[in-house]
Amino acid sequence: MDKFFPIAPMDRTSKIMSNPFTTIIAICSIGLIWLIPYIFSPRGYKVTPKGIIIQLKLSSHFISKDKIKSIKLVGSIEPGNGITWLSGQFGYAGLFALKSGSMARVYATCWDNMVQIQTDNIDPYLLSPQDPVNFVKSVKELDRLKSGSR
Incomplete structure (x- = not known):
């Protein structure tokens, strides 16, 4: 004959972890982990007569043409570690240490x-x-405009 043995009642930790409120907090936390990198990820670049606008999802970053000393193609770069901001999920933004x-x-x-x-x-x-x-x-055309206006 089979005998059934029920499980013991939940202890305090199990009750807290199985609480619907705890589940909601966990889901929201995971959502923030995905939302924050998305908000600050790069979306495009705009070259204007005044400089370069780096467009992010909610904001932008401006590089004045007067501050640009040089621009060049560098091909593939080996990344190191991200120091600030984000890396990976939706792009890379912020200060990075490179392998070089x-x-x-x-x-x-x-x-x-x-x-x-x-x-x-x-x-x-x-x-x-x-x-x-x-x-x-x-961008180099901006430099011509800059030097032509002086």
């Missing part, structure tokens, strides 16, 4: 065909436009 030992401010979605912009600041910008060659040409 240098630092860069990265606003990109991939590490291939990168464009490096050197400004007055020590750390360069690394961007990943879909068409890096035309992006560089457009």
